[in-house]
Amino acid sequence: MSDLIYRVKDLKVSFPDLAHKPLFGAAPRTSVLKGLTFDVARGDVLGIVGGSGSGKSTLGRAMIRLLRPDSGSILFEGTEIAQLGEDDLRPLRKRFQMIFQDPMSSLNPRRRVGGIIAGPLRLQGFDDIPRRVDDALEMVGLPKSFSERYPHELSGGQRQRVGIARAIALKPDFILADEIVSGLDVSSQAQVLNLLEQLVRDLGLTLAFVSHDLSVIRRLCSRILVMHHGEIVENAATADLFANPQAEYTRTLLDAIPLPDPDQVWA
Amino acid sequence: MHDARGQIRRLPGLRLWLSGGWLLLLVLAAVFAPMISPHDPLEQDLFAARLPPFWQQGADPAYLLGTDSLGRDLLSRMLYGARLALTVALVAGTLTCLVGATLGLIAGYFRGWADLVISRLVDIWMAFPPVLFAILLIAVLGTGLTSIIVAIVVIDWTRFSRVVRAEAMSQGAMDYVASAQVAGRSRLGIALAEILPNVLPTIVALLTLEMGIAVIVEAILSFVNLSISTDQPTWGGMIAEGRTSIYQAWWVLVFPLVALFLTVLSFSQLGEGLKDYFDPVLR
16 A cells, blocks of 8 residues: 555544624634545546535645644655644645646746746755756746746746646645636646646656546546535546446536537446 | 747836935935035024015025025025935834834734734724824923934834735735745745735835825924924924914925925825836736
8 A cells, every 4th residue: 555645534624614703702613524535546646526615625725734634634655744733744845736726826926937936946955946947847838938037927828837837846746736727718728738637647746636627627537536515425436437426416517517519428 | 939928118107207306306405415505504694584585576696595584594494404304204214114014914914813912003003193192202202303203103103014914914815825835935934035025015105105204294293393403494393483474475484395295295106106116017
């Protein structure tokens, strides 16, 4: 079982429910993740799918410890990270990275592209940083001259490439991609997806791809985790899930995919 | 991949030139006041009292902008007055900015109990009428340059805190902050290296605005005779003196008033201009 990147067991996350906060005292907590258990194997491209509010982004953010879970265990390559403090997490951070949904807000508008990609490298103590920045830009198909640009001088698709370059520059073992194409137009979506597919192939990335779009997930992912109301309703290989969905909710999701031909069926 | 986005540049606008020009003139006037003043600003000559400015009948070319009711040269007094106005603007403005922006950044980014304390403090502070508060403070501290500066800092830090807090809060919710955390930057590092540069244009705009306000506060305090010793020329003091003889010698009131107006206007316009200039998205 050494080839598991993540072993997640009984993961629970809750947020304070400020709408129902009493005048005095703490707000009651709403449970967002209700005890999730699953594994991610090395080389997997895991699709996490579900409706809005199903907890899929929360799950991603808990996995890379942007938030601290209430309870449960997250084993990352054998290290328990669920309750680690920020100082203990720092040396591990280069091994799991994230690509964000909104490429405009995830790039600091006052830094040039080169500085944005170099920042994490510098923080994590890498050497030979200029070369690594150039390599990362090349891998995502942007010319080196772009390192002199500010984010607002790029198009949406180019910005998302910078976001990808920043994540892969650290050569992480795991990358979380949180709805990374939902803010892009269809042709940029296709380009970014092609790029991601190619990177997964070339670098042997382990990827978790959070999306509400099953057709995108189907194209990219080897396994799919279907979430509904903070619980995993189905966890299966992509082909099996589309051929033979087990859960009622998965069937509803599949039926909701718009098809080019209304009479066509998934087969 | 080539497009025009990388090539857009903006020039500093006209208002940056005009406001910067007036303030530069003022700085030169303040620095070289002893050399360029035609008269001693305190020298009285009762035979030359209330001489009009040079273009009016009965003017004495030696007194370019005329004299006040004690026969002191208006131009020289304004040049010396610029010294005090600029000192107060720069020192009080900068100190207010440092105190207010630091507290605002802490409240807005670190949140929690620090935010609670600072925000309540701001609420309480804002409930005091500022001019009365200033007069009260000077009455306690005694008159003098230091007291004026302390009074301005104590009263006006809330202006910075409120705005910087709100700005830091909205910047803190941006994904680039989460991304810096994913990269392993510490909380303090994020506040200083990620958030502060993005709040800086706002701080610069507020800073120059505050410098204008400091000039006004100093003038108000001089007007009610609570600034510094009466024999040192200040714009506010000159306006107060001019008020008593406005029907006989309007120029004693009007010239310092115009200088005050232009200075405050220039400071606020400089801030707006710099804000645009520093913002890479607008530049």
